[in-house]
Amino acid sequence: MEMRPRDEYKEQQIRQKAIEMIVAEGLDGFGINKLAKAAGVSPATIYIYHKDKEELISSLCVSVAEKMMAFSLQNFSPDMDFADGLRVQWRNRLKYFIQCPLDMEFIEIMRYTHFYEKVTAMLTVNFSEILGAFMRNAEGKKQLIPLPFEVYWAVAYAPLYQLIKFHNQGNSYVNSSFMLNDKLMEQTLGLVLKALKP
Amino acid sequence: MEMRPRDEYKEQQIRQKAIEMIVAEGLDGFGINKLAKAAGVSPATIYIYHKDKEELISSLCVSVAEKMMAFSLQNFSPDMDFADGLRVQWRNRLKYFIQCPLDMEFIEIMRYTHFYEKVTAMLTVNFSEILGAFMRNAEGKKQLIPLPFEVYWAVAYAPLYQLIKFHNQGNSYVNSSFMLNDKLMEQTLGLVLKALKP
DNA sequence: CAAATATAAGTGAGCGTTCGTTTATTTAAA
DNA sequence: TTTAAATAAACGAACGCTCACTTATATTTG
CATH class of the missing domain: 1.10.10.60 (Homeodomain-like)
Structure with a gap:
């Protein structure tokens, strides 16, 4: 029975x-x-x-964000050398977006809805602890200029996300067909490291 | 009559x-x-x-994008020195977002809808001509490393947009109350210029 | 200089449709 | 047989949109 x-x-x-x-x-x-x-x-x-439509979408947001974070922190440790650590993070995010392109776009759509508060709340816990520690360690080792967290984040990660955006929409403002690859990522990362190193 | x-x-x-x-x-x-x-x-x-809901929203997208572009190109010329030109653009965007914060958020929401194609089409014409010329000029004057347009854009502008995002949502991943100001903008711009100059 | 007239702006009520959600019922595993 | 999974059908509410109608203004008329 x-x-x-x-x-x-x-x-x-x-x-x-x-x-x-x-x-x-x-x-x-x-x-x-x-x-x-x-x-x-x-x-x-x-x-x-x-329970309802709201809860369904919230649940999707949370599970996708969890998957993204798991990817992002693979083979990463807060006490890695700065350049190595940042490279690992960039590679992980690129791997994630190639493996789960829909997830990436889904999160970007959700970013400007009230659902995103739940994602932010979750990401804050992990990113502030782990990536905050990574930043402070790098500063201590004189591998990173001392910066407010937001300035650091904006320079260290925003360029990568912008490249992914160009790739996802298939074009940038001038190129009608843009494709992100390892070489372009490495070139951009080089510039970012140049900006952030003392 | x-x-x-x-x-x-x-x-x-x-x-x-x-x-x-x-x-x-x-x-x-x-x-x-x-x-x-x-x-x-x-x-x-x-x-x-x-005509209908669709046309109303499209019309809003176009007019807001036009206003944004007009702001963005104030006091700007493609043959300015690289650092000066980029600073003018950053200031213009910051001025716009302070003066019209709703517009900025509106455009960001629209970015991930099918309405955005119309905006992209319009922005492409202007940005590719004017900002493309600015980039080539700066390269010619040895004030900017030669780069693919997308890499240049990602490094030159994405950090500013990220700071504005942090400001708009009122917090970043670690700060519960983040406010963007001139000093933070200038600090970030300094890093970006360091990355892009030869 | 009113009053009448023509024109388009503007409206309240409600059309048909689609939405998120529920109910009554059937299906399938234990 | 018992239990919960699964469904088809249908619910009220909200949707985009339209219709028959009223209001406001510039001109023409007397």
């Missing part, structure tokens, strides 16, 4: 198709009934796994 | 409240009936000035 087990594949499809739909059509083009059709389930099935 | 003149204030209110609403609640929280109430007009009045 036991219960019928959940079909994990269905929940997986719901999550996958939801991200695809939001990336393709934006948050305003996203709907529960549409999602149900795309995922091949009944609308009511979605409500077995999620 | 003449006509009743349009009340320009009404159209102005429609546009203003639309931007406020989208910034506050996102594209999915935006609606024609809600907008009509906020602007103090009838829903039907909106359709005197705009």
